[in-house]
Amino acid sequence: MQGRSLPFRVATLVTGLLECLGFAGVLFGWTSLVFVFKEQRYFEELCEPDAGPLGNATGLDDCRARDEQFSLIFTLASFMNNFMTFPIGYIFDRFQTTVARLIAIFLYTSATLTIAFTSADSAVLLFLAMPMLAVGGILFLITNLQIGNLFGKHRSTIITMYNGAFDSSSAVFLIIKLLYEQGIAIKASFVFISVCSVWHVGRTLLLMPRGHIPYPLPPDYRYGLCSGDSSQEEDKKAAESKKLELQSKEFISPKKEALGEQQAPGSFWSHVFSQRFAWHVVWLSVIQLWHYLFIGTLNSLLNNLASKDSALVSTYTNAFAVTQFFGVLCAPWNGLLMDRLKHKYQEEARKTGAPAKAAALRAAVPSLALTSLLCLGFAVCASMPVLPLQYATFVLQVVSRSFLYGCNAAFLTLAFPSEHFGKLFGLVMALSAVVSLLQFPLFTLIKGPLQDDPLYVNLILVMLTLLTFMHPFLVDRECQRKEKPPEVA
Numbered sequence: 001m002q003g004r005s006l007p008f009r010v011a012t013l014v015t016g017l018l019e020c021l022g023f024a025g026v027l028f029g030w031t032s033l034v035f036v037f038k039e040q041r042y043f044e045e046l047c048e049p050d051a052g053p054l055g056n057a058t059g060l061d062d063c064r065a066r067d068e069q070f071s072l073i074f075t076l077a078s079f080m081n082n083f084m085t086f087p088i089g090y091i092f093d094r095f096q097t098t099v100a101r102l103i104a105i106f107l108y109t110s111a112t113l114t115i116a117f118t119s120a121d122s123a124v125l126l127f128l129a130m131p132m133l134a135v136g137g138i139l140f141l142i143t144n145l146q147i148g149n150l151f152g153k154h155r156s157t158i159i160t161m162y163n164g165a166f167d168s169s170s171a172v173f174l175i176i177k178l179l180y181e182q183g184i185a186i187k188a189s190f191v192f193i194s195v196c197s198v199w200h201v202g203r204t205l206l207l208m209p210r211g212h213i214p215y216p217l218p219p220d221y222r223y224g225l226c227s228g229d230s231s232q233e234e235d236k237k238a239a240e241s242k243k244l245e246l247q248s249k250e251f252i253s254p255k256k257e258a259l260g261e262q263q264a265p266g267s268f269w270s271h272v273f274s275q276r277f278a279w280h281v282v283w284l285s286v287i288q289l290w291h292y293l294f295i296g297t298l299n300s301l302l303n304n305l306a307s308k309d310s311a312l313v314s315t316y317t318n319a320f321a322v323t324q325f326f327g328v329l330c331a332p333w334n335g336l337l338m339d340r341l342k343h344k345y346q347e348e349a350r351k352t353g354a355p356a357k358a359a360a361l362r363a364a365v366p367s368l369a370l371t372s373l374l375c376l377g378f379a380v381c382a383s384m385p386v387l388p389l390q391y392a393t394f395v396l397q398v399v400s401r402s403f404l405y406g407c408n409a410a411f412l413t414l415a416f417p418s419e420h421f422g423k424l425f426g427l428v429m430a431l432s433a434v435v436s437l438l439q440f441p442l443f444t445l446i447k448g449p450l451q452d453d454p455l456y457v458n459l460i461l462v463m464l465t466l467l468t469f470m471h472p473f474l475v476d477r478e479c480q481r482k483e484k485p486p487e488v489a
Contacts, residue, residue, distance in 0.1 A: 089426025164331025
C-alpha cells in the first residue's frame with residue numbers, strides 16, 4: 001500500500017464505519033421505536049377494554065392485536081432486509097458500486113421522510129416505510145464490505161467490524177426515544193436523518209469506487225476522488241486482479257500448482273448446490289430466527305414480565321438498546337480470530353504442501369462454532385421468564401448477533417470465489433429471510449393458543465440451535481480431508 005493512498009483509504013474506512021454505525025442497521029432498534037409509537041397511540045384503535053374479575057372494564061389493556069401489528073411490521077421489514085439482498089446483490093455485481101449506492105440512498109431517504117410525516121392516523125404507512133429503510137440499510141452495508149479488500153490481510157477483521165457497526169446502529173432508535181422523552185418530536189429526528197443523505201451522496205462520489213474494489217489489489221490501484229480512471233479502466237484493473245487471485249497463495253498451494261492441478265473457480269450454481277452452502281444457510285437461518293423473534297417480541301415480553309409497568313419497560317428497553325451499541329466492539333474480535341488462524345494455518349500449509357485455500361477455510365471453523373455456542377447461551381437465558389435475567393440475555397444477544405453477521409460475511413469470502421460474493425451473500429440472506437417469516441406465526445401462537453407462555457416454542461428453537469453445530473463440524477471435516485498431502489504420481 002503506497003503512502004500517498006493510505007490516508008485516502010483510511011478516510012474511506014472510517015467514513016464507511018460511521019455510515020454503518022449511524023444508518024445501516026437502525027431497523028433492529030425496533031423495540032425503542034415501538035415504545036415511542038405506543039406513546040403516540042399508533043394502532044391504539046385495535047386495543048379492547050380488558051374486563052376485570054367482576055366484568056368491569058379496567059382500561060385499554062388488552063392490546064394483543066396492536067402488538068401483532070407491530071410484530072408484523074418488523075417481520076416484513078426484517079424479511080425484506082434479508083430477502084432483497086439477493087436482487088440487490090445482483091445489482092451490485094452487475095451495475096457496481098455507484099448505482100447500488102444511489103438506489104440505497106433513494107430508498108433510505110424515502111423511508112425516513114415517510115416515517116417523519118406519519119402519524120397515528122396514517123400508521124399503516126409503516127408497512128411501507130420500514131421495509132424500505134431495511135433494504136436501503138443493508139445495501140449500505142453490502143457496498144461497504146468491499147472496503148476490507150483495501151487492507152489485505154486484515155480483510156476479515158474489517159468485514160466483521162463493519163457488521164458489528166451495522167448491529168450497533170440499532171442504538172440510533174434509542175437516541176430518538178431519549179430525545180422524544182426530552183420533548184423533541186420524532187418528526188424532527190427523522191427529518192434530520194433524511195438530510196444526512198447529502199453526506200451519503202458526497203461519500204459515494206468522492207470516497208467510493210465507481211466499480212468494485214478488487215482483491216487482491218492490482219499495483220497502483222486508485223479510486224474515487226484520487227482516480228482519474230474511466231469505468232473501462234477500472235474494469236481492466238479488476239480483470240488484472242482476478243488473474244492475481246488465481247495465482248495467489250491464498251487459493252493455490254505451491255505443490256498443486258507445480259503438479260498442474262490449478263482449477264478455475266466453479267460456476268455460481270455449483271456453489272449454490274454444494275453441501276457447504278446448504279449447511280451455511282441452515283446455520284444462519286436458525287440463529288437469525290432466534291434474534292428476529294426476540295427483537296420483534298421484546299416489547300410485548302417486557303410488558304408481560306413487568307406487569308405493564310411503563311417506567312420499568314422503558315428502563316429495560318433502554319438497557320437493551322445500550323447493549324446493542326457494543327456490537328461494534330464485539331464483532332472485530334471474531335475477525336481477529338479468523339485472521340490470526342488463517343495466517344497460522346496457511347503457514348502450516350506452506351510447510352506441508354497442503355492446499356492453502358482449505359487451510360484458510362479451516363480458520364472459520366472456531367468462529368462458526370463459537371457463534372453457535374453464544375446463540376445457545378442466549379437462547380437458554382431468553383427462555384427463562386425472569387425479568388432481572390434479561391440483562392444477561394441482552395449481553396449474550398448482542399455478542400451472538402455481532403459474531404453472526406460478521407462470521408457469515410467472512411465465511412463467504414473464504415469459502416467461495418470473490419466474483420460470486422455479492423450473489424451468494426444475497427442468496428444466503430434471501431433464503432434465511434424465508435425462514436425468518438416464521439417469527440410472526442410463532443408470535444401469534446404464543447399470544448393466542450399458548451396464552452403468553454413461550455416455553456414450548458423456546459424448547460423447539462433450542463433444539464434447532466443444537467443442530468447448527470453440524471455446520472462447523474462438517475466444514476472442519478472437509479478441510480481435514482483436503483489438507484491431506486497429495487499423492488505424487
